[in-house]
Amino acid sequence: MPLAREAVELLIQAARVWYFEGNQHGLRDREWMALRFLGRANRFSRTPSALAGFIGATRATASQIVKTLEGKSFLVRKPSQEDKRSVALHITAQGEKCLSQHDPINHVVNAVTSLGNDECVRLRDSLREVLNHLDAAHQRLDASICRDCMFLAERSPATSKGRTSAEFMCRLYRAPISLEETELLCTSFERTRDRPKIEQHLDRARVASQG
Numbered sequence: 098m099p100l101a102r103e104a105v106e107l108l109i110q111a112a113r114v115w116y117f118e119g120n121q122h123g124l125r126d127r128e129w130m131a132l133r134f135l136g137r138a139n140r141f142s143r144t145p146s147a148l149a150g151f152i153g154a155t156r157a158t159a160s161q162i163v164k165t166l167e168g169k170s171f172l173v174r175k176p177s178q179e180d181k182r183s184v185a186l187h188i189t190a191q192g193e194k195c196l197s198q199h200d201p202i203n204h205v206v207n208a209v210t211s212l213g214n215d216e217c218v219r220l221r222d223s224l225r226e227v228l229n230h231l232d233a234a235h236q237r238l239d240a241s242i243c244r245d246c247m248f249l250a251e252r253s254p255a256t257s258k259g260r261t262s263a264e265f266m267c268r269l270y271r272a273p274i275s276l277e278e279t280e281l282l283c284t285s286f287e288r289t290r291d292r293p294k295i296e297q298h299l300d301r302a303r304v305a306s307q308g
Contacts, residue, residue, distance in 0.1 A: 115202050122199040123169065127152055129201055131162045131173055135188045136196050139281035141179060141270055143186045147284040151240055171195060179270070208280060227289070244252055244279040249291040
């Protein structure tokens with residue numbers, strides 16, 4: 098069997114953990130996917146339309162999933178600060194607790210963690226490259242982390258109590274981005290071609306935040 102096919106078939110076997118019939122701990126697989134996404138999405142992506150796009154569902158299906166999660170007190174709707182005509186979906190403390198304790202992928206996360214940091218990095222980067230190839234082949238863009246996005250830029254450094262801290266902004270939404278937000282998922286993501294420069298900016302910000 099070709100090595101590539103063997104690797105893909107192993108991925109399919111692993112996917113059985115998060116794609117399943119029925120429900121686990123009261124949620125179906127797509128409901129888990131939605132809750133997981135909203136737990137990591139940035140403020141620009143916590144919308145019903147972004148959720149529908151991420152889980153590959155119609156707006157009607159996504160709306161029903163939102164109602165289910167609301168009914169279990171796992172998320173709430175709030176007026177969007179970015180667009181007053183829209184709503185933002187916010188995961189609750191109860192929803193975060195459910196993810197922490199019962200998310201079906203937790204077993205996979207633990208198994209990957211046991212590989213060690215270096216292997217985790219290699220696995221992550223390899224899977225990211227696979228997704229890049231799939232996106233290019235199907236002319237689509239998947240959600241990914243803000244820190245890798247071409248729209249992330251460094252703002253003029255601000256000085257506080259004699260210490261310089263790096264600040265960031267999203268050039269697409271023309272909005273400030275905190276260091277913590279650079280680790281969140283965005284559905285408007287486009288990969289940067291200037292990764293080393295962005296990494297230097299992020300490293301400075303991390304050092305400043307720890308100082």
